[in-house]
Amino acid sequence: MIVAQEDITALVTILKRGGRRIVFTNGCFDILHAGHVRYLAAAKKLGDILVLGLNTDESVRRLKGPTRPVNSEQDRAEVVGALASVDFVVLFGEQTAETVLRKVQPDVYAKGADYVDKPLPEADIVRSYGGEVAFIPLVEGRSTSNIIKRIEETK
Numbered sequence: 001m002i003v004a005q006e007d008i009t010a011l012v013t014i015l016k017r018g019g020r021r022i023v024f025t026n027g028c029f030d031i032l033h034a035g036h037v038r039y040l041a042a043a044k045k046l047g048d049i050l051v052l053g054l055n056t057d058e059s060v061r062r063l064k065g066p067t068r069p070v071n072s073e074q075d076r077a078e079v080v081g082a083l084a085s086v087d088f089v090v091l092f093g094e095q096t097a098e099t100v101l102r103k104v105q106p107d108v109y110a111k112g113a114d115y116v117d118k119p120l121p122e123a124d125i126v127r128s129y130g131g132e133v134a135f136i137p138l139v140e141g142r143s144t145s146n147i148i149k150r151i152e153e154t155k
Helices: 005-017 034-044 057-064 073-081 098-104 121-128 144-153
Strands: 022-027 049-055 088-092 108-112 132-136
Touching: 005 022, 005 049, 005 088, 005 098, 022 034, 022 098, 034 049, 034 108, 034 132, 049 057, 049 073, 049 098, 073 088, 088 098, 098 121, 108 121, 121 132
Parallel strands: 022 049, 022 108, 049 088, 108 132
Antiparallel strands: none
C-alpha cells in the first residue's frame, strides 16, 4: 500500500501501539530483480512491518543521472508494493531518507551491505532514539545498472 508522507507517522504510531516491530529501508528500485526481492525479504524478517522509502523520479535522476529512472515512481511504487515482503511504500524526494526516517522512527533501519563503510546519516538518526541499523548482504552480480548495461550491449 502506498502511503503519503504526511500520513506515515500516524500509521506507524498505530502499528507500534499494537506491538508491531517496524523495519524501514529505502532505495530507487528502478528495474526490479532477484537481488531486490531477496534484499526486501531479508529486511522483512527483521520485524513485523516493512516500510519502504522509495526515491521519487527527480531524486533518482539526481542520484543516477538523466537517463534514470527507467520506470516512473508510480510504476515502481506499485511493483514493490505488490511484493509480499513490503507492507507500505512512502515516496520521498530528498537526497537521503532522513526526513521520512524521522517520521517513521523504525525499530530497525535496513540497508545493503554496500553501505557498511559509507557515510550513512540515516544511521545516526536511528541510533539517536535507540533503534538498530542492520546491513543485509547483497546478491552478487544483481543490479539495475548491470541489467541496463546488458540491454545496451545487445543493441
